[in-house]
Amino acid sequence: xxxxxxxxxxxxxxxxxxxxxxxxxxxxxxxxxxxxxxxxxxxxxxxxxxxxxxxxxxxxxxxxxxxxxxxxxxxxxxxxxxxxxxxxxxxxxxxxxxxxxxxxxxxxxxxxxxxxxxxxxxxxxxxxxxxxxxxxxxxxxxxxxxxxxxxxxxxxxxxxxxxxxxxxxxxxxxxxxxxxxxxxxxxxxxxxxxxxxxxxxxxxxxxxxxxxxxxxxxxxxxxxxxxxxxxxxxxxxxxxxxxxxxxxxxxxxxxxxxxxxxxxxxxxxxxxxxxxxxxxxxxxxxxxxxxxxxxxxxxxxxxxxxxxxxxxxxxxxxxxxxxxxxxxxxxxxxxxxxxxxxxxxxxxxxxxxxxxxxxxxxxxxxxxxxxxxxxxxxxxxxxxxxxxxxxxxxx
Amino acid sequence: xxxxxxxxxxxxxxxxxxxxxxxxxxxxxxxxxxxxxxxxxxxxxxxxxxxxxxxxxxxxxxxxxxxxxxxxxxxxxxxxxxxxxxxxxxxxxxxxxxxxxxxxxxxxxxxxxxxxxxxxxxxxxxxxxxxxxxxxxxxxxxxxxxxxxxxxxxxxxxxxxxxxxxxxxxxxxxxxxxxxxxxxxxxxxxxxxxxxxxxxxxxxxxxxxxxxxxxxxxxxxxxxxxxxxxxxxxxxxxxxxxxxxxxxxxxxxxxxxxxxxxxxxxxxxxxxxxxxxxxxxxxxxxxxxxxxxxxxxxxxxxxxxxxxxxxxxxxxxxxxxxxxxxxxxxxxxxxxxxxxxxxxxxxxxxxxxxxxxxxxxxxxxxxxxx
Numbered sequence: 001x002x003x004x005x006x007x008x009x010x011x012x013x014x015x016x017x018x019x020x021x022x023x024x025x026x027x028x029x030x031x032x033x034x035x036x037x038x039x040x041x042x043x044x045x046x047x048x049x050x051x052x053x054x055x056x057x058x059x060x061x062x063x064x065x066x067x068x069x070x071x072x073x074x075x076x077x078x079x080x081x082x083x084x085x086x087x088x089x090x091x092x093x094x095x096x097x098x099x100x101x102x103x104x105x106x107x108x109x110x111x112x113x114x115x116x117x118x119x120x121x122x123x124x125x126x127x128x129x130x131x132x133x134x135x136x137x138x139x140x141x142x143x144x145x146x147x148x149x150x151x152x153x154x155x156x157x158x159x160x161x162x163x164x165x166x167x168x169x170x171x172x173x174x175x176x177x178x179x180x181x182x183x184x185x186x187x188x189x190x191x192x193x194x195x196x197x198x199x200x201x202x203x204x205x206x207x208x209x210x211x212x213x214x215x216x217x218x219x220x221x222x223x224x225x226x227x228x229x230x231x232x233x234x235x236x237x238x239x240x241x242x243x244x245x246x247x248x249x250x251x252x253x254x255x256x257x258x259x260x261x262x263x264x265x266x267x268x269x270x271x272x273x274x275x276x277x278x279x280x281x282x283x284x285x286x287x288x289x290x291x292x293x294x295x296x297x298x299x300x301x302x303x304x305x306x307x308x309x310x311x312x313x314x315x316x317x318x319x320x321x322x323x324x325x326x327x328x329x330x331x332x333x334x335x336x337x338x339x340x341x342x343x344x345x346x347x348x349x350x351x352x353x354x355x356x357x358x359x360x361x362x363x364x365x366x367x368x369x370x371x372x373x374x375x376x377x378x379x380x381x382x383x384x385x386x387x388x389x390x391x392x393x394x395x
Numbered sequence: 396x397x398x399x400x401x402x403x404x405x406x407x408x409x410x411x412x413x414x415x416x417x418x419x420x421x422x423x424x425x426x427x428x429x430x431x432x433x434x435x436x437x438x439x440x441x442x443x444x445x446x447x448x449x450x451x452x453x454x455x456x457x458x459x460x461x462x463x464x465x466x467x468x469x470x471x472x473x474x475x476x477x478x479x480x481x482x483x484x485x486x487x488x489x490x491x492x493x494x495x496x497x498x499x500x501x502x503x504x505x506x507x508x509x510x511x512x513x514x515x516x517x518x519x520x521x522x523x524x525x526x527x528x529x530x531x532x533x534x535x536x537x538x539x540x541x542x543x544x545x546x547x548x549x550x551x552x553x554x555x556x557x558x559x560x561x562x563x564x565x566x567x568x569x570x571x572x573x574x575x576x577x578x579x580x581x582x583x584x585x586x587x588x589x590x591x592x593x594x595x596x597x598x599x600x601x602x603x604x605x606x607x608x609x610x611x612x613x614x615x616x617x618x619x620x621x622x623x624x625x626x627x628x629x630x631x632x633x634x635x636x637x638x639x640x641x642x643x644x645x646x647x648x649x650x651x652x653x654x655x656x657x658x659x660x661x662x663x664x665x666x667x668x669x670x671x672x673x674x675x676x677x678x679x680x681x682x683x684x685x686x687x688x689x690x691x692x693x694x695x696x697x698x699x700x701x702x703x704x705x706x707x708x709x710x711x712x713x714x715x716x717x718x719x720x721x722x723x724x725x726x727x728x729x730x731x732x733x734x735x736x737x738x739x740x741x742x743x744x745x746x747x748x749x750x751x752x753x754x755x756x757x758x759x760x761x762x763x764x765x
């Protein structure tokens with residue numbers, strides 16, 4: 001057990017910190033989750049990702065032959081920490097960096113890796129995830145978007161839904177049914193679709209936050225080259241699960257919870273009722289500490305997993321819980337803050353009287369979205385029980 | 396940065412799990428529960444042979460000289476086994492207080508004996524008013540040359556009947572709220588222990604009356620008392636970690652074999668979700684406990700606050716987890732015959748002993764400058 005970083009790592013951290021201090025302001029972007037539906041946001045954030053990549057701070061652990069630096073995961077975690085500390089903006093290429101990239105590194109052909117990975121790093125190509133359908137949410141494997149093989153192409157017909165960022169995306173990693181006769185898990189394939197292909201219609205959906213962050217995507221005889229198949233035909237479910245694994249870790253990342261807690265604590269110290277700060281209210285004080293302890297526990301839990309990764313140990317049962325615990329914790333933090341705000345919790349972020357720059361109402365809603373997206377907490381508990389604890393399947 | 400158990404610690408954990416599965420099966424636990432003194436003498440002898448009793452005792456005094464994280468690994472496994480007896484109170488709490496505040500003479504006498512397994516120590520802190528705050532102690536030590544004389548009544552003293560010596564927390568005078576720790580031999584004149592009837596029969600507690608009993612002061616004063624509270628918090632949290640794992644294992648195993656509606660009850664989402672919730676509190680709790688134990692030796696500035704975090708969290712999770720684990724068993728879980736109630740009751744002992752979760756959360760708030 002040793003919690004100290006070595007000299008090189010400390011130096012590296014300072015270098016990242018200095019880079020962010022000197023360059024963050026030029027991005028013209030805030031660190032919030034909001035505003036990502038705008039084209040203006042996209043242009044600015046693409047430029048920001050390019051700049052970050054040129055400085056060597058994007059996907060550091062990826063193999064060198066595809067534009068990465070083959071660094072150890074500690075460096076990546078240092079960059080992640082520093083980005084959160086500096087309140088750096090979200091990267092537009094998040095789906096590519098966090099989900100498709102790691103999936104392709106394990107499952108893609110050499111040609112696919114060479115073609116797609118470098119452009120994920122630079123932010124040149126933005127990806128979206130074509131998983132959920134109107135009739136297939138938690139029961140993802142029941143999906144019906146059909147891909148028929150015609151010559152050396154797939155012809156895709158059907159519909160995806162809740163597709164975040166599809167309005168900006170150049171490419172989609174998509175699950176399609178290639179064998180409707182087979183049992184549901186055995187007739188699915190994982191394909192990569194160019195979003196500029198004729199026959200694709202993207203229709204925005206308005207989220208409860210008021211943002212147009214996700215979409216419906218319709219496919220009408222969309223032609224996709226056969227070489228865009230990842231893994232084997234009809235064996236896409238296993239590839240889909242690899243992506244889901246990366247998605248769970250991305251969504252459940254503990255980076256950021258500590259900053260949110262500090263923001264909550266700061267506002268609780270400021271809000272006074274009957275001459276007493278909320279931190280001195282015996283009930284709220286206990287609740288704050290309980291949240292801080294959960295945040296700390298997740299921080300150590302992440303360090304433990306990072307250590308296991310460095311030691312070359314396969315993820316064990318502890319890895320299954322990240323998404324469930326991380327997203328619920330972030331939502332609990334925001335919920336506590338909303339209760340702290342009292343009547344001011346009624347105000348949307350646009351109102352000038354909103355406290356703490358209107359951060360919490362949006363965060364409160366968005367964080368619930370993440371409790372749902374990537375598999376709801378109920379589905380996560382099924383996964384934890386069946387795969388982590390080997391409890392019998394209900395089906 | 397390397398956040399995890401070392402290879403030696405992992406090996407220690409595996410061997411402890413295997414050893415206790417054989418030598419501390421629930422039949423052994425139940426035999427100790429039924430014994431007058433609540434102990435398992437053969438098991439205690441074996442444990443001394445393995446060197447566990449002297450794990451944190453300095454090598455100079457016959458121990459292994461290891462740290463709190465090593466001890467936490469062993470305590471976790473004892474919690475998993477619901478191991479009965481005075482180990483935690485003697486080889487963790489009393490041993491740590493002596494190692495950090497005892498004179499060489501005291502160490503030579505008692506630490507060596509603890510390590511060998513020839514003596515048992517324990518700690519006496521709270522009184523009838525049930526408070527860890529020295530301002531609430533009625534027990535006062537009066538200086539009497541090199542030693543002192545203690546008068547007062549301590550409650551909830553683990554194995555107060557069986558111990559050879561007691562580390563007693565007392566005020567250092569009638570007109571001060573400063574506390575210090577003292578070592579009192581139980582065979583001294585003026586020490587009388589009366590057993591209390593404990594709900595958790597894997598542990599025994601006593602009311603101990605001191606009436607001008609001779610006491611040797613430990614050096615370190617309030618700081619040593621504070622350290623004892625932290626070590627106690629971590630030790631109980633480690634025992635709780637093992638307890639959560641065991642309660643979860645038992646509930647999950649049962650859910651795989653018990654059938655209702657024509658299938659194993661573990662195939663129903665109600666039980667899956669209950670089990671998943673326990674696991675998702677257990678694993679981050681494990682990491683928190685590791686850091687809390689490590690900090691006691693390696694990060695003195697963080698030690699007290701993270702000890703309180705671990706005590707509050709692990710004890711909450713153990714109590715909630717054990718409660719849900721009983722429920723997952725249905726009717727059989729409510730019987731004396733089934734073993735799950737051993738952990739259910741041990742969780743309550745752990746939650747109460749050395750400060751409740753609410754008490755420790757308040758400590759975290761104060762130390763964090765809320």
